[in-house]
Amino acid sequence: MILNIKRFNQNSATKIEKFEVASNNETILNTLIKVKQTQDASLTFRCGCGSGVCGSCAIRVNGTEKLACKTTLRDNDLIEPLNYTTVVKDLVVDLNFEKDILSKPKAYLQEYKEEVITPEHEQIIDRQSNCILCQSCYSSCPVLEVNKDFLGPYALSRVLRYVNDKKEHQEKEKIDLIQTNGIWDCTLCGNCTMVCPQQIDPKMDIMNLRMKSIQWGYTDPNVMNSNTGVDFGFNPNNF
Numbered sequence: 217m218i219l220n221i222k223r224f225n226q227n228s229a230t231k232i233e234k235f236e237v238a239s240n241n242e243t244i245l246n247t248l249i250k251v252k253q254t255q256d257a258s259l260t261f262r263c264g265c266g267s268g269v270c271g272s273c274a275i276r277v278n279g280t281e282k283l284a285c286k287t288t289l290r291d292n293d294l295i296e297p298l299n300y301t302t303v304v305k306d307l308v309v310d311l312n313f314e315k316d317i318l319s320k321p322k323a324y325l326q327e328y329k330e331e332v333i334t335p336e337h338e339q340i341i342d343r344q345s346n347c348i349l350c351q352s353c354y355s356s357c358p359v360l361e362v363n364k365d366f367l368g369p370y371a372l373s374r375v376l377r378y379v380n381d382k383k384e385h386q387e388k389e390k391i392d393l394i395q396t397n398g399i400w401d402c403t404l405c406g407n408c409t410m411v412c413p414q415q416i417d418p419k420m421d422i423m424n425l426r427m428k429s430i431q432w433g434y435t436d437p438n439v440m441n442s443n444t445g446v447d448f449g450f451n452p453n454n455f
């Protein structure tokens with residue numbers, strides 16, 4: 217079985233390297249570990265839990281974002297690092313930008329207020345709380361190709377999580393902060409939803425945030441406001 221890996225190191229050009237590996241229904245992560253142990257100790261990749269919990273092993277397999285520890289290797293697979301990141305070496309990317317895109321829209325609990333939290337309320341924020349920050353959705357998003365300042369799917373899902381959190385006192389500020397390079401820049405293509413290993417639905421979360429923004433008085437900047445009556449964008453009546 218052949219495994220193709222896109223290799224990068226600061227001292228040489230990017231290249232695709234082929235490795236011959238045993239065909240035994242292994243995950244990509246286990247195969248990478250074996251290649252490193254037996255063929256090329258310089259092969260560099262990131263992993264932690266080995267069980268789909270830490271999110272550190274996300275890569276692209278034949279162009280689609282996957283967790284290496286949860287994906288079975290197939291013959292001739294091409295393994296590449298995530299998109300829109302700086303590659304440090306081979307499959308390891310620099311994730312320092314993550315702190316920035318979560319802080320810009322204040323995707324965290326800003327001002328805590330005492331509240332009785334019921335199981336029903338926990339349910340509302342449960343799905344987005346399961347994000348493991350694997351960056352798969354971010355890497356799959358076509359908007360980042362043209363707008364590097366776009367907040368991206370997981371940051372926006374996390375904003376919704378805190379906007380819906382009864383303990384948060386500053387939900388309006390979060391809504392204000394996602395109007396530029398945020399919810400209205402999304403094309404609703406759904407790539408993020410398809411690749412998320414945690415079954416989070418950032419596309420739906422973004423649509424919910426659009427609806428909440430309209431309730432707070434914002435309008436979709438993409439909707440043509442003219443007498444033609446032609447509407448090119450989001451319609452709150454769809455919700």
Ligand code: SF4
Pocket residue numbers: 353356357358359368369401402403404405406407408409418419422
């Ligand atoms: S639905 Fe929006 S956020 Fe998700 S990948 Fe498409 S453009 Fe990006």
Ligand code: SF4
Pocket residue numbers: 271346347348349350351352353354369370373411412413414415416418
């Ligand atoms: S939303 Fe899903 S794909 Fe995106 S970072 Fe979180 S777990 Fe990963």
Ligand code: FES
Pocket residue numbers: 263264265266267268269270271272273274283284285286
């Ligand atoms: S190693 Fe933790 S998710 Fe894959």
